[in-house]
Amino acid sequence: MDEKEAPDATDRPSSVPGAASLTPVSYLVLGLVARHGTATPYDLKSFAAQSVGNFWSFPHAQLYKEPPRLAEAGLLAEEREEFGRRRRIFRITDAGRAALAEWLASGETALGELRAPGLLKLAFAELGRPADAVTLARGQAAAHRAQLASYEAFAALPADAMPWSLRRALELGLGYERLQVDFWEALVGDLAAGRIPPSPSAGPAPPGS
Amino acid sequence: MDEKEAPDATDRPSSVPGAASLTPVSYLVLGLVARHGTATPYDLKSFAAQSVGNFWSFPHAQLYKEPPRLAEAGLLAEEREEFGRRRRIFRITDAGRAALAEWLASGETALGELRAPGLLKLAFAELGRPADAVTLARGQAAAHRAQLASYEAFAALPADAMPWSLRRALELGLGYERLQVDFWEALVGDLAAGRIPPSPSAGPAPPGS
DNA sequence: GTTCAGACCATCCGAAACAGACGGTCTGCT
């Protein structure tokens, strides 16, 4: 029953020639270049860190490898600085803009998972001591409070510091962190008050059952 | 307190159990085996799908590869069915229990990222047409509503169908999906009402900046 | 009592992603 018979609407950009497979990184690069006009790989690294990098980090090596790949597919144009470091400068092409537009227009909507390490640990907390669960909850609450503060600082930037769409995305991030903080703090409270029965009936199912 | 292990020439199976590199998958396997007493790899696949698999899916190949690895490290004991398929049956050892306990007790708290594909797309929605953003938001809302319903069905199981810790984890999942649904629905509303300025003042920064 | 379909179970492999070490290049300060 674990099979998902997803219709899988083959979301590959059909109108774009030679575009084999575009990953999230591809669209990140495409989007960043489109937004800024031009960018070197290093710029991409910085741009990403300042924007989506907050909730989705990419190894910087990816941001160096992806632009040439996209250039080869015709989605980016590449030029070089004349002097100095002779860095690669990328600019989006019409084909690139089309691929980006198609991605934005497609009703693809994969939905991702809640892969929080703390959540995995919590799921098995019954196997440890109750005190460990408290430690975990406190730690998670603190970590998420810190992350929340960082988002809030970012959100405090003036209105024209980021496009409306990014700001809106940031708001989901804010909500997410608040949810996490509330959740873990409530858990700390419940555990401290003994409101959660760590040994309610008989503990975990005995192996011999 | 994550250990930085220097790459030894030949890393022996285990000198100190639990100190080697154990990944989230390792702990998933350890936890599942501990919870159920015994398990074949195929069982693990099923158990995972029924529990944490809801918010954190693992390729099943991982669940076949990991148990032998853990057995080699002394954290699991392996026996075989006598007849029939002669499947591998795993059972946790004292060392395995110790490693699991150590993990549960450690104040590790890595915090993971909000890697939702929809969020990435939203972050660049300013580059597309406003109608695309509406499509995206509607699609995301629907997808998350479906996921929410699935969680709710799971949560409706009787109290003894799952340990308290897993139920608690599920509650975070529930909250997360509700947050998503609310967020995307609110976005649909704002976009429809024109409350979000897709072309506020002057558009994105010109390339020549 | 064979045969065969279809579920159940397990392994393998190429292609990415990942983390981060390592090296080169330039700028500002002395």
Next chain:
DNA sequence: AGCAGACCGTCTGTTTCGGATGGTCTGAAC
């Protein structure tokens, strides 16, 4: 000029991903 330190880019081993592939068993039809 010399040098420190920031800036910038590439490379490599390891792990993960996702799915193709291929065996094994049950039971129902013949």
